[in-house]
Amino acid sequence: MAETIFGKIANAEVEADLVYEDDEVVAFRDLNPQAPVHVLVIPRKPIPTLNEAKSDDAELLGRLLLTAAKVAEQEGIAEQGYRTVINCNAGGGQTVYHLHVHLIGGRPLQWPPG
Numbered sequence: 001m002a003e004t005i006f007g008k009i010a011n012a013e014v015e016a017d018l019v020y021e022d023d024e025v026v027a028f029r030d031l032n033p034q035a036p037v038h039v040l041v042i043p044r045k046p047i048p049t050l051n052e053a054k055s056d057d058a059e060l061l062g063r064l065l066l067t068a069a070k071v072a073e074q075e076g077i078a079e080q081g082y083r084t085v086i087n088c089n090a091g092g093g094q095t096v097y098h099l100h101v102h103l104i105g106g107r108p109l110q111w112p113p114g
């Protein structure tokens with residue numbers, strides 16, 4: 001797949017406000033935040049959408065969620081609560097085709113989302 005802006009952030013070719021990184025996962029603040037806390041958690045591996053994730057990626061997908069929970073704790077929103085979202089393809093609102101988990105919190109969140 002063609003490298004996206006998130007691939008470039010993961011490779012440190014493009015700057016972002018990183019809040020966590022390890023060998024497999026990077027988390028950084030969203031450029032267009034929808035809440036006081038809006039962090040994107042991505043795998044370094046460039047999986048375009050959740051549809052392309054394979055059973056071999058199961059541990060990596062778990063790491064994304066565990067990282068979101070860790071960052072929520074770090075950001076002080078774990079107790080009050082937060083939302084994790086994966087948008088898939090255009091109908092799901094996905095605009096960047098490098099799999100990412102949105103971590104959103106720090107304000108009351110409505111359900112269902114739009």
Ligand code: DGP
Pocket residue numbers: 005016017028029030031032040086087093094095096097
């Ligand atoms: P989605 O619609 O689920 O594909 O979310 C993409 C998000 O990525 C959107 O909330 C805006 C954010 N975003 C797009 N480009 C950049 C960028 O260059 N840097 C950062 N930090 N966030 C970006």
